[in-house]
Amino acid sequence: MSTEVTNQNQLQARLILMLLLAPAVVWLAGLVLLPHVELAILSLRARVAPRVYEPSFAQYLTFIEEPLYWHTFVRTAVMSILATAITLLMAFPIAWTIAKLVRGRSKALLFVLCLIPFWVSETVRTLGWMILLRESGVLPDLLVTLGVTPAPVEMLYHDATILVGLVYTSMLFMVIPLISALESLDDSLIEAAYDLGGNGWSILRQIVIPHAAPGIVAGCIVVFMLTLGNYLTPTLLGGKNSQWFTEQIYTQFITRFNWEQGAAFGFLLLGLSTAIVWLGLRLSGQKFGEVMQRS
């Protein structure tokens, strides 16, 4: 009798496990793993005749041989690193202020103020920057009124504009992990360091930054990844000169219908973002699962 009950319980437990496992497996296999396998196959074949394909590295060779492509690739990577660094530098003082300098209601208020812009879509935020910066926009108009420039200056379509947009778009993803990392830092450590003769700079370097390192790395990884994969901000704020790698992927896939080439570009971008994330985790001794839960 009792073995029958346990057997039945075991059976029930197995059934529940299978039921819970099914959606996860369908999702991960059908929408993540297999599509990437398909992308890999696409990128490694070349069309020799209509509907006839053979394995080939032609797509990757095209990438190496055509300067436009790898220039865009390197440029996207460099701009993304730059944007990540600027975001970190801009976010740190605000995160510090919110985590350590304000208390109670004003703390909650400042925190919510940081969140608000990100409740609206990137399209809306980019539209705002376009209205601000275009030749007939608010800032050029203001500069003329103030007499700084004789005629309106076009502020869109520069690299600096793209950087502003990218930094703006990713700010939240830096501020939040920084705040949570800095909040866990015990004030008494800083007081002790101050009593022992430390100054602002040495305390920052020897206590604050080592303590906040997990948050810094988490923020940097997420921001870098989002920037690298961004399409909207570079194309709208950079116009025809934006030369962003996701734009190349879009062109190959949607405009030219050259899926093989687009797939190869996709893999190169994925490889780059994976390599940087891995390197960031490696250098900081963090674990992927923990970092993603923080951010």
Add this chain to the structure above:
Amino acid sequence: MILSLPRPPWLRASTVIYGVIFFAFLFLPLVVVAVFAFNDAPYPAPPWRGFTLAWFLGTTPGQEGLFADTALLGSLWTSVVVACWVTVLSVLVGTANAFLIERTQFRGKQALSLLMLAPLVIPGVILGISILAFASRIANLADDLWGWELEFLRPGLPLVVLGQFAYIVSIATLTITARLKRFDITLEEAAYNLGASRAAVLTTVTLPYLQPALIGAAAISFLMSFENFNTTLMLVGSDSPLTVMMYGRMREGATPVLNAVSLFLMVASALLALTLLRGAKPSDAPPSS
């Protein structure tokens, strides 16, 4: 320097000044979008030509307001429909995933739960093209082998829903798992001891406890689906959701009707967020989007 330490006046002053500049940077784009939604001119830029509600209510040709612009309203509706599907799928699968991670033991669980985070580090464009390529491979195969026309696997709204779901469900899973982790399992055991069935325990003990996380995950899923651009752009067919429609119009040269939609979205998402903030304690807040 922290509060308890003496701070020189220049440091205090620069903290305040930096804070003001930082928040100006954050809010300036939103403020201009909101302000120019009311400008009586055919373009969203200075000079200011007087206040008008025409970009919301107007019906005259050349100054069609948001509520007369059927294309724009249609894409808004498309976004709502897509977001509802993504929300339902993400919360259901996210809940199942949370129970899978927290309550079951099986070989390869560690690897599976890491894999569940992978969509968060795949750029949206790549997720989009890979799903596009895989779906059309299946569609072509079905066509070649059996002559079936699997229309839903061609670019269009079903693929948009799947593409957005593929990574939003990761976030829903994280949110719900975080709450389930803090659940005191003895509550369930007590209920079992008192003779409750599995189903009764689930509906009267566990799910009510999870409710804030479920609502939070639903709200986050809805907002993220509504805002998603990268994945959507790759999978979209003839019906564009709002972000794709706005992108197209912004490339052509925007009129203030886009500002009007934007303001409408700002107010809507602010209301949604405020309702949630009132409902949930800060500790239940879902991770950032």
